[in-house]
Amino acid sequence: MAAPFDTPELGDVEERRIPALKPGAMAESKPYVAAAVHQEPLGFPGVLEDGWEKKAIGHMGELLSKYRSLQVFMDICVKCGACTDKCHYFLGTADPKNMPVGRADLFRSVYRRYFTPAGKIAPGLVGARDLTRDVLDEWYNYFHQCSQCRRCSVYCPYGIDTAEISMAARDIMDSIGQGQKYCNEIIGKVHKIGNNLGLPAPALLDTLEGLEEDIEADTGVPVKLPIDVQGAEVLLVTPSADFFAEPHVLGLIGYAKVFHAAGVSWTLSTKASEAGNFGMFIGNYEQMRKISMRVREAALELGVKRIIFGECGHAWRVAYSFLNTLAGPWDFLDPRYPVPQHILEFTNDLIERKGVKLDKSGNDGMVLTVHDSCNVARGARMGDRPGGQFTIPRAVIKASVPKFVDMHPDTICEKTFCCGGGGGLLTDELLELRVKGSAPRMEALKAVVEQEGVTHMAAMCAICKAQFTKVLPYFGHDREMVVSVHQLVSNAIILGDND
Amino acid sequence: MTIFFAILFTVATLVLVVGLGLKIARYARTPAPLKIPTTPAPLTAPGVAFRLAREAVVFESLFKANKPLWIFAALFHFGLAVVLLRHVRYFETQVGPVIALIQPFAVPAGLAMLAGLLALLARRFVIERVRYITGPSDILMLVLLLGITVTGMMMTNHVHTDVVAVKAFFTGLLAFELRPLPADPLLIVHLLLVAALMIVFPFSKLLHAPGLFFSPTRNQTDTPRERRHLCDWAAKLEEKVN
Numbered sequence: 001m002a003a004p005f006d007t008p009e010l011g012d013v014e015e016r017r018i019p020a021l022k023p024g025a026m027a028e029s030k031p032y033v034a035a036a037v038h039q040e041p042l043g044f045p046g047v048l049e050d051g052w053e054k055k056a057i058g059h060m061g062e063l064l065s066k067y068r069s070l071q072v073f074m075d076i077c078v079k080c081g082a083c084t085d086k087c088h089y090f091l092g093t094a095d096p097k098n099m100p101v102g103r104a105d106l107f108r109s110v111y112r113r114y115f116t117p118a119g120k121i122a123p124g125l126v127g128a129r130d131l132t133r134d135v136l137d138e139w140y141n142y143f144h145q146c147s148q149c150r151r152c153s154v155y156c157p158y159g160i161d162t163a164e165i166s167m168a169a170r171d172i173m174d175s176i177g178q179g180q181k182y183c184n185e186i187i188g189k190v191h192k193i194g195n196n197l198g199l200p201a202p203a204l205l206d207t208l209e210g211l212e213e214d215i216e217a218d219t220g221v222p223v224k225l226p227i228d229v230q231g232a233e234v235l236l237v238t239p240s241a242d243f244f245a246e247p248h249v250l251g252l253i254g255y256a257k258v259f260h261a262a263g264v265s266w267t268l269s270t271k272a273s274e275a276g277n278f279g280m281f282i283g284n285y286e287q288m289r290k291i292s293m294r295v296r297e298a299a300l301e302l303g304v305k306r307i308i309f310g311e312c313g314h315a316w317r318v319a320y321s322f323l324n325t326l327a328g329p330w331d332f333l334d335p336r337y338p339v340p341q342h343i344l345e346f347t348n349d350l351i352e353r354k355g356v357k358l359d360k361s362g363n364d365g366m367v368l369t370v371h372d373s374c375n376v377a378r379g380a381r382m383g384d385r386p387g388g389q390f391t392i393p394r395a396v397i398k399a400s401v402p403k404f405v406d407m408h409p410d411t412i413c414e415k416t417f418c419c420g421g422g423g424g425l426l427t428d429e430l431l432e433l434r435v436k437g438s439a440p441r442m443e444a445l446k447a448v449v450e451q452e453g454v455t456h457m458a459a460m461c462a463i464c465k466a467q468f469t470k471v472l473p474y475f476g477h478d479r480e481m482v483v484s485v486h487q488l489v490s491n492a493i494i495l496g497d498n499d
Numbered sequence: 500m501t502i503f504f505a506i507l508f509t510v511a512t513l514v515l516v517v518g519l520g521l522k523i524a525r526y527a528r529t530p531a532p533l534k535i536p537t538t539p540a541p542l543t544a545p546g547v548a549f550r551l552a553r554e555a556v557v558f559e560s561l562f563k564a565n566k567p568l569w570i571f572a573a574l575f576h577f578g579l580a581v582v583l584l585r586h587v588r589y590f591e592t593q594v595g596p597v598i599a600l601i602q603p604f605a606v607p608a609g610l611a612m613l614a615g616l617l618a619l620l621a622r623r624f625v626i627e628r629v630r631y632i633t634g635p636s637d638i639l640m641l642v643l644l645l646g647i648t649v650t651g652m653m654m655t656n657h658v659h660t661d662v663v664a665v666k667a668f669f670t671g672l673l674a675f676e677l678r679p680l681p682a683d684p685l686l687i688v689h690l691l692l693v694a695a696l697m698i699v700f701p702f703s704k705l706l707h708a709p710g711l712f713f714s715p716t717r718n719q720t721d722t723p724r725e726r727r728h729l730c731d732w733a734a735k736l737e738e739k740v741n
C-alpha cells in the first residue's frame with residue numbers, strides 16, 4: 001500500500017500558483033502491474049519476456065505509421081513550455097515529469113533514438129535515449145500519472161495532446177506484457193460479464209427491481225427501470241456504477257423519471273450494461289472496438305430506434321466521437337436523432353419543449369456549481385453547436401435548482417481541470433496521485449464555497465463522481481457534496497401529469 | 500568561394516526541399532483513425548481553415564496559455580516573416596509590390612527578431628520549468644537564429660555588402676549560371692548559418708511550421724455523428740473480424 005502523504009494545501013485560485021519543481025517527487029507512484037490472468041484474455045503477453053525492447057520498438061513503429069497524431073506530435077514540439085503549468089498532476093505534485101512536455105519527452109526521447117537521424121547520430125544533443133529497463137519503469141510510472149484529460153492540448157500552440165502519447169505508451173507496454181492491472185482486469189470483466197463492475201444479470205435485475213420499489217415508495221408513482229425489453233424506443237447505455245454507487249444511482253433514478261414523465265419507452269440491456277470503454281485508456285483500438293460492438297449488438301437484438309448514453313465522461317467521448325467509427329454505421333436506427341445521444345441532450349430538449357416540468361423547490365437550500373468532465377469538455381460535444389457540452393448541462397442544472405454559480409473561468413469549460421481520477425487511474429494504490437491531482441479543482445471549489453455559499457458540485461461522469469466522493473473528505477468537505485446532474489433533475493421533476 | 504557557396508546552397512536547398520517533402524508526405528499519408536479535435540471545434544471545413552489560420556497567424560492557443568511567451572513568439576515570428584519577405588528580392592528578378600512595400604522595415608523587423616530571440620533564449624535559463632525541458636539542441640537553434648539575425652542586421656545597418664551582386668549570384672543559381680558572390684566576411688557567415696538552418700530544418704523541431712497544419716486536434720471538423728470517419732487500416736480490420 002502507498003505510504004502516507006500530505007494533502008496539498010490549497011492556494012488562492014486567483015493567484016494561479018505554480019509550484020517550484022520537485023524532481024522525482026512521484027517517481028515511486030505506480031499502479032499494480034497486470035498479472036498473466038489479466039493480460040492473456042485480452043491477447044497480450046502475460047509477462048515481460050526477453051527481447052521486449054525490440055518488440056516495443058517494433059510496435060512503436062507500427063503506431064507511428066497508424067496514428068498521424070503520434071507521428072506529428074513526436075516531431076513538432078518546440079519545447080516552448082506553454083503546457084508546463086497546465087496539468088493538474090504537475091500542479092498537485094510538482095514533479096517535472098508530470099508537466100505534459102516532460103511526460104511526452106519520456107516517449108519522445110526513445111522515438112528520437114530509434115526513428116530520427118539526429119537521435120541516431122547525436123543522441124546527447126537532442127535528448128535521445130535507448131529503451132532500457134529503467135526507461136520502461138519510468139514510462140510505466142508516469143504514463144499512469146496522466147488521466148488523458150487533454151487540458152495540455154488546449155494550450156499547446158500545435159494542439160499536442162499528451163493523452164495520445166500516453167495511450168500509445170500504454171498500448172506498447174501492453175504489447176510486451178507490462179500492462180496495468182486495474183484497466184485490464186476491468187476490460188476482462190466487460191467481455192466476460194458485461195460490465196466494468198462485474199455485476200451479473202440476475203444481480204442487475206434485482207437492483208433495478210429494488211430501485212423501482214424505492215421510487216414508488218418515495219413518490220407514489222410506479223416509475224419503471226426496464227431491462228432487455230424488445231421493441232423499446234430507446235436503448236439506454238449507462239456506466240455500471242449507476243446501478244451500484246452513490247451518487248450515481250440517484251442519477252439513474254433521474255433518467256428513469258425523465259423517460260417516465262416524457263412517456264418515452266426505453267430499456268437497459270444486460271449485454272450492454274456498461275457505457276464505459278476502458279479500451280480508450282489503454283490506447284487499444286481493437287479492444288475499444290470490441291467493447292463498442294456490444295452496444296451495436298444490443299441495439300440490433302432489442303430492435304430499438306435510438307441509443308442514449310447516461311452520464312459518463314470518457315464513455316461519452318467514445319460514444320460521441322468514436323462510436324460511429326467503431327461500431328457504425330447506424331442506418332438501422334431512427335435517422336431523426338443523432339446517434340448516439342446524451343441523456344442531457346434528451347432531458348434538455350424536453351425541458352425546452354416543456355415536455356417535462358421541473359419544480360426547483362425540490363432542491364431547496366442547495367447552491368450548485370458544476371464540474372465539467374474533461375472528456376465531455378474537450379473530447380466531445382452535446383447539441384448542435386460547438387460548446388453545447390457546456391451550455392446544455394448548465395441549462396439543465398439551472399432549470400432544476402434555485403441557485404447556480406460557476407467556478408473560476410480558468411477551471412471550467414474547455415479549461416476544466418480533471419477530477420484527478422480519470423484515464424484508468426481510479427484505483428486505490430494511486431490514492432496519493434488522485435488526491436494531489438484533484439487539488440486544482442478543489443482550490444476552485446473552495447473559492448466558490450467560501451465566496452458564494454456553494455453547497456454541492458454536480459458531476460456528469462461516473463469516474464468524477466467516484467473520485468470526488470473519495471477525495472472531498474481530504475479537503476474538509478462532505479463526501480455527499482458531489483451530486484449527479486440527473487439527481488437534481490430527479491429531485492425537481494414533476495411526475496404523473498403527462499397523461 | 501563562389502563555387503563553394505553554389506554547391507552548398509544547391510545541397511542545402513535539396514535537403515530542405517526533399518527532406519521537408521518526405522516529412523510532409525509522411526504526415527499526409529499517415530491516417531488519423533479517430534476523430535480527435537480538441538473541442539469545442541468547428542463543424543465545417545471553412546471553420547477548420549479559420550481555426551488553423553488563427554493558430555498560424557495570431558497563435559491563438561499560445562495566447563490562452565502564456566501571455567509573455569506569446570509576445571516573445573510574436574516579436575520573433577512577425578519579425579522573421581517581414582525579413583523573409585524582404586529577402587525575396589534576392590531571388591526574384593522582378594520585385595512585386597508587396598515586397599517593395601515592406602523594404603523600409605528592415606530595422607524594426609530585425610530588431611523584433613533580435614528582441615524576441617533574446618527573450619526566448621533568456622527564458623530557457625531563467626524559468627525553472629523551461630530550463631528543465633531545454634536540451635542543447637534548443638539552445639543551439641536559438642543561437643543559430645541569433646547568428647543569422649545579427650550578421651544580417653550588421654550588413655543592413657553598418658557594413659554593407661554588394662546587394663546587387665548577391666542578387667545576381669542567387670538569381671544566377673536559379674538559372675544554373677555561376678555569377679560571383681561578394682567575399683564579405685559578414686555575408687559569408689550569414690550564408691553559412693542560413694545553409695545550416697536549411698539543412699537542419701527537416702530534422703528538427705522547425706517541423707512545427709508545417710506540422711501545425713497536420714495536427715489532428717486542430718485540423719479536424721467536429722462531425723463524428725454526422726459522418727462516419729473510417730481510415731483504411733480500420734476498414735480492413737472490419738473485414739477481418741466480421
Ligand code: HEM
Nearest residue numbers: 078080157554555558561571572619637640641705708711
Ligand atoms: C507557419 C509557420 C509558423 C508558426 C505558426 C510558428 C509558430 C510557433 C509557435 C507558436 C512557437 C512557440 C512559441 C515560441 O517559443 O516562440 C514557435 C516556436 C519557434 N519557432 Fe515557429 N512558427 C512558424 C514558423 C517558423 C519558422 C519558419 C522558423 C524558423 C526558421 C521558426 C522557428 C521557431 C523556433 C526556433 C521556435 C522555438 C523558440 C524557442 O526556442 O523558444 N518558426 N513557433
Ligand code: HEM
Nearest residue numbers: 582585586589605609647648651652654655659660665693
Ligand atoms: C539564401 C538566403 C539568404 C540570403 C542570400 C541573405 C542575404 C542577406 C543580405 C545580403 C542581407 C543584408 C541586406 C542589406 O544590406 O540591406 C541580409 C539581411 C538580413 N538577413 Fe538574410 N539572407 C538569407 C537568408 C536569411 C534567413 C533565412 C534569415 C532568418 C532566419 C535571414 C535574416 C536576415 C536578417 C534579420 C537581416 C537584417 C534585416 C534585413 O535586412 O531584412 N536571412 N540577408
Ligand code: SF4
Nearest residue numbers: 087146147149150152
Ligand atoms: S492529458 Fe491531462 S493528465 Fe495528461 S499530461 Fe495532459 S494535462 Fe496532464
Ligand code: SF4
Nearest residue numbers: 077078080081083156
Ligand atoms: S506547449 Fe506544445 S510545443 Fe510547447 S512544450 Fe508543450 S507540447 Fe511542446
